[in-house]
Amino acid sequence: MASFKSVEDDQLKEIPIEEDNKPVETPLLAATRTGVIELVKEILKEHPQAVEHVSHKKQNILHVAASYRRRDIFDHVKKMEMPTSRLILGIDEDGYTVLHHVADNKNYTGGTSPGPAYQLQEELEWFESVEEIMPSYFTQHHDKNNKTAKELFREKHETQLKAAQQWIKETSQSCSGVAVLVSTVVFAAAFTVPGGNDEKEGFPLLLHSPFFMSFTLTDVVSLSCSLTALVMFVSIVTSPFELHNFRFTLPRRLTLGFALLFMSVLTTMLTFTSTIILIIRSEQRQKWTLTLICCAAFVPVSVLDLTTHFPLLVSFIKAWKYPYSSLLRNLKFLGKLARILTFLGKLVFQRGLQSFSHHHPRSENERNV
Template identity: 25%
Template sequence: MDASNLADQSESPITPLLSTDVGDQIELADQTTVQEATKLEGNNSTVLKSSMDPDVFNAAKQGNLDVLKEQGNNLDRMLTATKNTVLHIYTACYRHPTYKESEDEILKSTNTVDDILNMCPALLWQQNESVRALFLATKTYYQGDLEQGCVLSSEDAALQEQKLIRKTNNKNDTALHEAVRFNYFGVVEVLTKEDPEFSYSPNDAGETPLYLAVERGYTRYCLQILEGCKNPTYEGPNGRTALHAAIICNDEVMTRALLKSDRTLAKAADERGRIPLHMAANFCYFSMVKQLLECDKSTAYVADNGGRTALHFAASEGHLDIMKELLTHCPDCCELVDNQCQNVLHYAIESDQNHVVDFVLTDLWLSNILLNAKDANGNAPLHHLAHYPNLAMDNFVHDDKVDIMSFNKENLNAFDIILANEDNISKAVELEYIKKMLQSRYGRPGHRVKNQNDDGNEVEENQGSRDTGESLMKAKETQLVVATLIATVTFAAGFTMPGGYHSESGSDQGSPILSRNTAFKAFVITNTLAMAMSSCSVLVLLYSSVHTKRKHMIQTSDTFYMVVTLTMLALIAMVIAFIAGTYAVLGGHSPGLALAALVLGCFFFYFFAHSILSLESKILKSPHFLRHLYLGIVLIDKLEANIQASVDQVTGIRSHRTPYI
């Protein structure tokens, strides 16, 4: 064999062809002479008995043929504890030649295998407990040398070779499995050419060599197997095929080759009923989607076990380009629903995919089909919006084609669902905004659900509502303490200015010494803001404290949310005021100390503010700031209504309201 060819094939050592545990066993054997275990009668302990001579073992590791020749034909009977032969040991300890080694050194290493087999040909078929096809990979790795050897020189050489190629280990791995797994392209090339008729069944893990190659992204391995094998097997674990793996790898070349080899792979589903198009749509692999649709556009109508099509997956993930491509090939695939009768618009709203909703609204066909379609529970997309409120869905609510008063099977419309969920403080902003939008389109409660029992008595509120109210009241008390403390501290700081006052008589007497300092000005502004916002929080809590009954719970949750926001902003302003005041006092005389105070204050402020801002991320991280500002105005209006309600209760005047039956 030419040395350059050997060097080309030496991309990775041959040792991995032996299982990982075998390598450990051989190392153990070197230290303990590899022993076999027997049980002592009447005792659970184990006695280890030597099974291979240490000199023979070391000779096999080093490739010392002189010592091995002394054993003659007994080599096949000299086994380790896991039935490894001297050939297993040599190949496991074999050091791969480098490109710098001479041709003679390379050939010397490779011919050792031939010499060992010439001593004992039976070693070729010797099997260990874990890797039974080890030598097959070694044989194919040095194909040129072994074809001239005495082992395969008989008339049935072809049958023996085929038997070697098709042989499996205890995990049903063939040599081709091992060659792909450990990146031996030369071995893959030889195996596929020597036995092109063999289809290579899956191993115990459900993997075929082709699936392994595709899953690992070995493009040339995939192409070689498809070209060399007449009937390749495409199966993989979990019911998947090699095409599923190609889609996951986002490899256009392998995808094209697999579809060319077998077009039916486009419709092959895994255990969850998902075909390759579902995965491509879910991962937003546009080129993959395009290839699959060009191969078989009917795959757009195939649903998984949950009834979801590729359009459902694309809508749920917000992949608008994928949706447009699917609708270009199959415009009517939007009519398909899942097992719960939910269409793609239900999925888009539930996943907060605003641009998908806007796309549906601008398309007349899609809007007529999807806007008011109901699922198995009678919920239209608008009902889903009430369950999963989103501030950016105003275009959807304001669309004239949306039925605002649509009822589900529980006789609830979207307004009813919002009212039922208003105790959820984490969604108070979104729910209030959606409610205002519904009211702008004359939406109102449906009044179909009774809150009285058959005897005409009022139904007692459930324990969950009572617990929510109690938790809310305790939280309000905590907020009142915090807001009062901030207001007190900032009020005092306003009259004890940093740096003191001018004491000399004159026009500046009694004025702050640092009044012209920029940092001092920042202190005054932020301290005033902190005092004003905390005082506002205290005021809101005082007026809302009288609204503790169930009928005022909505107002209570809204005002609480407003108080939390004001208190948080006041706390932030107070920290900034402290940093600015400290810097104003120290900056002129101790710039180093002032800078240290500034850095430490900002460092603390960053982590402190981050922990609080995470609780209010829906407001402070929302791109729709103006909507939140608008909602703040709405909440102030509600505060005024609360004040008026308090006055009404004191004076005994009750405003006329339509009862909710």
């Protein structure tokens, strides 16, 4: 029993110094610094007491994991509740707590998200997640320079904040121009009915074609999405761009604007495809013609998806980080609302068709379309 206690006491001591005054780094702290989580798990599995090791700067494993942004290791140690409650109160020789190491970006090598705005959001989320597990009184601890963790975070991330402000503003201005262009095109297309209108009644001549309904729906959806995306981008440009706005508000607006812009471009090309198919008569339609039209229609969508939307998909999910239960409830509600609107739309459309058929019978050429 005495021998075990002496071994444990030796492990709680600081890391020894070699003869040439170079500090010795334990395998656990070295694996934490380099991010080798498999080695960290194996060491803690065989020797759980090694979690109490501190470096020559009085930094424990949580200090090192927070400084080098090793979230997987930090979360693994956090599951060990009893050691974590002690380690989280550790203070190194610079007066840094674990939260101070999160605020200091001297070992920051760049985030996993694309774009300065999303990287800043990632840093804010990392700071907030560590702050939640610390005692409230301990978050006000001052380091040797008499700064709290929040004050240190704002000072160290000032350059990153300026880069994020410039990037999100320029991106929003560029995307708003595209949204205006798309909305202008689809708005003009709504008043240019394929095939023309009847001179007496004013109804479209190709109203009974299934592709006419496709043209109408995609045109309306494209106009709605492009205008909504424009509102999102304008709201970003007029925002104050404060540091706390990059935690939720600005990234969510930007990702929502990207999604709506992508949807508007997609539905615009579907509108174009439906219009071309309506113009080409059935006897003139060839398989290669339809294939060429579909390929040409979806090339812009594919380019937009690969260059902008797909790389931001992970950031989109992180920016809209809701509980799964709430998300499922919202999806169910939207599904019910969509079914109700579809049912009402069918009733209105069927009555319109009956009224049109009663006053304007179709010709033989129109039935063949």
